[in-house]
Amino acid sequence: xxxxxxxxxxxxxxxxxxxxxxxxxxxxxxxxxxxxxxxxxxxxxxxxxxxxxxxxxxxxxxxxxxxxxxxxxxxxxxxxxxxxxxxxxxxxxxxxxxxxxxxxxxxxxxxxxxxxxxxxxxxxxxxxxxxxxxxxxxxxxxxxxxxxxxxxxxxxxxxxxxxxxxxxxxxxxxxxxxxxxxxxxxxxxxxxxxxxxxxxxxxxxxxxxxxxxxxxxxxxxxxxxxxxxxxxxxxxxxxxxxxxxxxxxxxxxxxxxxxxxxxxxxxxxxxxxxxxxxxxxxxxxxxxxxxxxxxxxxxxxxxxxxxxxxxxxxxxxxxxxxxxxxxxxxxxxxxxxxxxxxxxxxxxxxxxxxxxxxxxxxxxxxxxxxxxxxxxxxxxxxxxxxxxxxxxxxxxxxxxxxxxxxxxxxxxxxxxxxxxxxxxxxxxxxxxxxxxxxxxxxxxxxxxxxxxxxxxxxxxxxxxxxxxxxxxxxxxxxxxxxxxxxxxxxxxxxxxxxxxxxxxxxxxxxxxxxxxxxxxxxxxxxxxxxxxxxxxxxxxxxxxxxxxxxxxxxxxxxxxxxxxxxxxxxx
RNA sequence: CGGGGUGUAGCGCAGUUUGGUUAGCGCACCUGGUUUGGGACCAGGGGGUCGAAGGUUCGAGUCCUUUCACCCCGACCA
Numbered sequence: 001x002x003x004x005x006x007x008x009x010x011x012x013x014x015x016x017x018x019x020x021x022x023x024x025x026x027x028x029x030x031x032x033x034x035x036x037x038x039x040x041x042x043x044x045x046x047x048x049x050x051x052x053x054x055x056x057x058x059x060x061x062x063x064x065x066x067x068x069x070x071x072x073x074x075x076x077x078x079x080x081x082x083x084x085x086x087x088x089x090x091x092x093x094x095x096x097x098x099x100x101x102x103x104x105x106x107x108x109x110x111x112x113x114x115x116x117x118x119x120x121x122x123x124x125x126x127x128x129x130x131x132x133x134x135x136x137x138x139x140x141x142x143x144x145x146x147x148x149x150x151x152x153x154x155x156x157x158x159x160x161x162x163x164x165x166x167x168x169x170x171x172x173x174x175x176x177x178x179x180x181x182x183x184x185x186x187x188x189x190x191x192x193x194x195x196x197x198x199x200x201x202x203x204x205x206x207x208x209x210x211x212x213x214x215x216x217x218x219x220x221x222x223x224x225x226x227x228x229x230x231x232x233x234x235x236x237x238x239x240x241x242x243x244x245x246x247x248x249x250x251x252x253x254x255x256x257x258x259x260x261x262x263x264x265x266x267x268x269x270x271x272x273x274x275x276x277x278x279x280x281x282x283x284x285x286x287x288x289x290x291x292x293x294x295x296x297x298x299x300x301x302x303x304x305x306x307x308x309x310x311x312x313x314x315x316x317x318x319x320x321x322x323x324x325x326x327x328x329x330x331x332x333x334x335x336x337x338x339x340x341x342x343x344x345x346x347x348x349x350x351x352x353x354x355x356x357x358x359x360x361x362x363x364x365x366x367x368x369x370x371x372x373x374x375x376x377x378x379x380x381x382x383x384x385x386x387x388x389x390x391x392x393x394x395x396x397x398x399x400x401x402x403x404x405x406x407x408x409x410x411x412x413x414x415x416x417x418x419x420x421x422x423x424x425x426x427x428x429x430x431x432x433x434x435x436x437x438x439x440x441x442x443x444x445x446x447x448x449x450x451x452x453x454x455x456x457x458x459x460x461x462x463x464x465x466x467x468x469x470x471x472x473x474x475x476x477x478x479x480x481x482x483x484x485x486x487x488x489x490x491x492x493x494x495x496x497x498x499x500x501x502x503x504x505x506x507x508x509x510x511x512x513x514x515x516x517x518x519x520x521x522x523x524x525x526x527x528x529x530x531x532x533x534x535x536x537x538x539x540x541x542x543x544x545x546x547x548x549x550x551x552x553x554x555x556x557x558x559x560x561x562x563x564x565x566x567x568x569x570x571x
Numbered sequence: 572c573g574g575g576g577u578g579u580a581g582c583g584c585a586g587u588u589u590g591g592u593u594a595g596c597g598c599a600c601c602u603g604g605u606u607u608g609g610g611a612c613c614a615g616g617g618g619g620u621c622g623a624a625g626g627u628u629c630g631a632g633u634c635c636u637u638u639c640a641c642c643c644c645g646a647c648c649a
Contacts, residue, residue, distance in 0.1 A: 013583050016584095034641090144572095281647095305647095319646090
């Protein structure tokens with residue numbers, strides 16, 4: 001491609017709306033253009049990069065035996081009523097009406113579509129397994145789209161759906177997909193982790209997320225420094241050794257603590273480490289058929305992990321309880337503790353507090369706290385002691401698998417694989433005949449990759465102050481031939497010759513033949529981040545040209561007649 | 572959804588407080604010339620429903636009302 005013919009416009013100034021590097025550079029380098037909140041046009045360079053990623057995803061899915069299809073982007077509401085998600089998913093699903101006033105949904109995901117595609121076609125266990133996928137547009141009407149391509153409303157996802165006769169075959173496919181995903185992200189040249197994850201709104205049992213490691217990631221991961229344990233903070237657990245409280249109390253005391261409510265205030269007032277104080281986090285749990293106030297008790301130096309807490313009580317959602325609701329439930333804000341708590345109040349104590357003693361907690365009476373309390377005996381709370389893993393893992397906590405140190409790191413979710421079981425096939429009445437000739441709902445798995453998100457994720461992981469640095473596998477062009485002065489015919493001739501040679505060798509090459517000076521050309525090279533540039537400039541008359549490595553910013557002078565072979569070596 | 576902010580040329584902005592001829596600047600763009608290894612210089616030039624609608628006024632980018640769009644923070648720790 002000739003730069004002079006490339007529909008590409010870079011700007012000198014940063015776009016004002018972009019905060020993250022990927023967003024800033026994608027706009028500045030003319031890869032994308034925003035057309036509405038969370039909706040972007042892909043310009044040629046963006047499209048090329050996207051297509052390169054798409055191609056790698058496709059190749060690996062195909063070689064894993066999956067079949068590519070394309071489902072309609074606009075789907076009838078009835079399909080979503082069948083699975084019950086039309087009510088569950090709420091405003092994220094953008095609904096539209098056609099001229100006949102029929103209700104349609106812009107697909108936010110496609111489980112229903114694929115169940116419908118397979119049911120009544122696959123009739124026997126002999127036809128299983130089946131794995132279908134598409135690389136297609138999705139629309140989720142996010143409350144607050146942001147970060148450019150990382151959290152758009154319209155995006156492209158590779159979504160695959162597999163159908164099996166039993167759980168063990170699903171397990172096999174799930175492992176195959178995990179392996180396939182590892183190949184894909186490795187091929188893309190990205191540093192990533194596969195982590196245990198929450199199943200979220202899609203439902204189902206086992207699930208793993210694939211995270212591209214980057215500081216700007218929205219997800220936090222707990223990764224063990226000495227084994228392969230890795231989990232999203234939403235499900236991460238730990239196994240910390242017990243610590244002794246150096247402060248000993250003869251017997252349980254109730255201490256007057258006026259205006260001492262926060263953990264910091266209590267720690268200071270009592271002269272005790274926050275670790276030995278029980279913190280009460282009061283939430284309103286929302287279930288399909290009811291709402292109720294629930295108290296979560298964690299150590300004072302821990303934080304409640306809401307997703308874990310929500311899962312521990314099987315709630316649909318957890319929201320903050322208002323002061324009024326807290327009072328109504330009979331709780332004394334600032335003085336809530338597990339000891340002497342009204343028996344009608346639901347509560348859960350974090351696992352880390354099991355068997356702990358010498359604890360400080362609210363006395364459930366204003367203005368008192370108790371000191372020297374123990375959770376050693378089960379009956380101290382009456383006969384019901386409910387424990388659960390509800391605290392957020394902290395940096396330095398011990399790995400539940402090997403006892404190693406857990407580190408927290410940020411990641412961008414670019415893939416997610418689920419075991420769905422029959423949560424969609426059953427309500428949608430999608431069955432096959434098993435070996436006994438009995439109708440059975442398909443056992444399903446589903447597997448997603450955020451293809452357009454990967455464009456941005458790759459940049460978040462690979463950039464510097466000058467611009468993007470593309471991994472070779474997905475760069476729009478591998479080599480950028482910069483002609484120093486297009487008025488010098490010997491430079492142009494040499495460049496054209498090299499361009500032809502590289503193209504014949506199958507190297508994606510851009511020739512910067514624009515009538516620009518050297519400055520803008522090299523700046524564009526650095527901004528767009530092609531892996532290599534060949535500068536053909538004034539030293540050509542001495543038989544020398546220069547190769548630039550975008551990643552290292554290294555300049556290598558080479559003999560002009562050796563530049564082609566040198567490049568072929570480097571690529 | 573709650574809170575805050577911003578809409579003026581393709582991009583980045585000034586002008587709005589205190590209403591007053593033809594609405595400015597930088598970048599980008601066009602023409603000519605000089606330049607040519609790190610976003611050149613000189614001269615000339617083109618480009619605007621001032622987000623939209625309504626209102627006040629002799630007069631509105633500026634004041635009032637309504638509305639739309641976009642951005643940021645939050646929707647986590649009693």
